[in-house]
Amino acid sequence: MPDSFVQNRVPAAATTQCVEVIEVSKIYHGGTQNAVEAVSSVNFSVPHGQFVAILGPSGCGKSTLLMMVGGLEAVTTGRIEVDGSPMAGPRTSIGIMFQDSTLLPWKSALDNVLFPIKVLKRPVQEYHDNAHALLDRVGLYGFAQKKPHELSGGMRQRVSICRALVYEPNVLLMDEPFSALDAITRDEMNGLLLDLWQQYTKTALFVTHSIREAVMLADRVLVMTQRPATIVEDLTIPFARPREMSIGESREFNEICGHLRERIEHSHFEGRR
Amino acid sequence: MTVETAQSRALDLVPFGAAQFPSLRQLRPVLLPVATAGTVLLLWQAVCLVFRIPHVILPAPTEIAGELWRILPTLLKEAIPTTLDSVASFCLASGLGVGLAIVLTYSPLLRDTLYPNLVAFQLVPKVALAPLFVVWLGITSESRIAFSTxxxxxxxxxxxxxxxxxxxxxxxxxxxSLTATDWQSFRLVRFPFALPAIFSGMKIAMTMSVIGVIIGEFISAKAGLGFYILYASSRMETAAIFAALFVLCMIGAALYGAVALAERHVRRHYGRR
Known part of the structure; x- marks a missing residue:
């Protein structure tokens, strides 16, 4: 019966909330071993247009949570609603960016960007200009015909950003998209994403294990911990947009980072006991 | 000195067919095997002459060359059914193989059912089954193609x-995540990714198809190079056997080369680099 209770409650809120995660748990039954609770009764909601970072140590279940929001993993209990309707599987209104760029090695940058259009059977010609504009926007002017092996790791990840944006999804889910990049390139990509966000404001969920990255990019940071795999803090980041990368040097920024670090370490320690 | 090395390096980078003569190092992959084969032929010739080995036991290379020239029209005529049957069974084997692999990939039930049996069945010496195909399908070309496939x-x-x-x-x-159908993800991702692997299987299949057809011809045919070799051996025409073997080698090399060439083309296009 709790299901119908939730359904009765939600419609009023659905107009403002884009993503709603209600009492979601995920339990893996690994063979004869005991069941592992990867995500444990998580609750949060994301209003339209907000950029939310899910911050946590590796293996705390944050990627699993993101994949459940994207409809790529089933929830064990609880429910997830996106744009007011419950998730039952992947949707084209949700774009996902993965840890690696997952470009097709035999296709040019442009064709890789247009790949979703092809899969969705939309008229590819109509999206050509859009794809080119996106590539220009992320600084890949003149690289449209290059194959992935001719591009650097950062460039490949830029192509995959374009690919996630080209078909205009309402929600963008990013699963540690820059964790495979070196620190300098990563900073560069953060700057680019900040910039892009000014133009293409979308609802976004961004999973990361970098505290600075989370504070730099997000309007709100959710801290997730292991044992139990749940959200222990929901912090609004006070910096206005447009943001400059230079906010990273401010005292306030570093204080927020310090607080979050303490929160993660504390709950990590608590969990061990 | 440095200029020289730079120059020789530049030479290495010059593509084949450029104005410069290819250097010795570039020719090595061609020169070494050809020189080895030439030496063996010379030794063979010498052994035949010095020890006066009877022609029926081991004809000298020059004799074989003469015989080859004499009976070439016959050999080429006999080569036609052998080549056609080989190509036919190669095509069937490739189609059947890829088709079966698709079934095994997409149906876990069939994979669990068929795969162990398929592997176990491979332990049966296939040559020993050739007479069965004669019993089942007669002595037609189709019977040999079926066995070779x-x-x-x-x-x-x-x-x-x-x-x-x-x-x-x-x-x-x-x-x-893009809600692609199984057929789309197969056509756009799985199949192109698998192409290099498929081709390495097809190269083996090509050589085995020729072997299969020759075995079939040994058993049942009234034409073909396999038949000709048996016929020549019954008349103790050893030089003719060698000449037929030579033609057979050429056909095998040409067919294998065609597949390898196609593979190189595909790898250049689809290989992951």
């Missing part, structure tokens, strides 16, 4: 199945 499709199944399984998991997840 049966003998050569296995490597295609295995390598194609491995290729389909090895397709990049996160790219397939991307397809799923």
């Amino acid at each position: 049966f003998a050569s499709f296995f490597p295609v199944v295995i390598s194609a199945a491995v290729g389909f399984e090895g397709a990049d998991a996160s790219t397939l997840r991307l397809c799923r």
Whole structure:
């Protein structure tokens, strides 16, 4: 019966909330071993247009949570609603960016960007200009015909950003998209994403294990911990947009980072006991 | 000194067919095997002359060359059915192999059912089954093609199945997030990713198809190079046997070369680099 209770409650809120995660748990039954609770009764909601970072140590279940929001993993209990309707599987209104760029090695940058259009059977010609504009926007002017092996790791990840944006999804889910990049390139990509966000404001969920990255990019940071795999803090980041990368040097920024670090370490320690 | 090395390096980079003469190092992959074969032929000739080995036991290379020239029209005529049957069974083996691999990839039930049996069946010496095909299908060309297909499709199944399984998991997840159909993700991702693997299976299948057809011709044919070799051996025409073997080698090399060339083309296009 709790299901119908939730359904009765939600419609009023659905107009403002884009993503709603209600009492979601995920339990893996690994063979004869005991069941592992990867995500444990998580609750949060994301209003339209907000950029939310899910911050946590590796293996705390944050990627699993993101994949459940994207409809790529089933929830064990609880429910997830996106744009007011419950998730039952992947949707084209949700774009996902993965840890690696997952470009097709035999296709040019442009064709890789247009790949979703092809899969969705939309008229590819109509999206050509859009794809080119996106590539220009992320600084890949003149690289449209290059194959992935001719591009650097950062460039490949830029192509995959374009690919996630080209078909205009309402929600963008990013699963540690820059964790495979070196620190300098990563900073560069953060700057680019900040910039892009000014133009293409979308609802976004961004999973990361970098505290600075989370504070730099997000309007709100959710801290997730292991044992139990749940959200222990929901912090609004006070910096206005447009943001400059230079906010990273401010005292306030570093204080927020310090607080979050303490929160993660504390709950990590608590969990061990 | 440095200028010289730079120059020789530049020479290495010059593509084949450029104005410069290819250097010795570039020719090595061609020169070494040719020189080895030439030396063996010379030794062979010398041994035949010095020890006066009877022609019926081991004719000298020059004799074989003469015989080859004399009976070339006959050999070429006999080569036609052998070549056609080989190509036919290769095509069937490739199609059947890839088809079966698709079934094994997409149906776990059939994979669990068929795969162990398929592997176990490979332990049966296939040559020993050739007479059965005569019993079942008679002494027609179709019977030999069937046997040869049966003998050569296995490597295609295995390598194609491995290729389909090895397709990049996160790219397939991307397809799923874009609500791609099974057919789309197969056509756009799995199949192109598997092409290099499929081709390595097809190269083995090509050589095995020729072997299969020759075995078939040994048993049942009234034409073909396999038949001709048996016929020549019954008349103790050893030089003719060698001449037929030579033509057979050429056909095998040409067919294998065609597949290898196609593979190189595909690898250049689809290989992951």
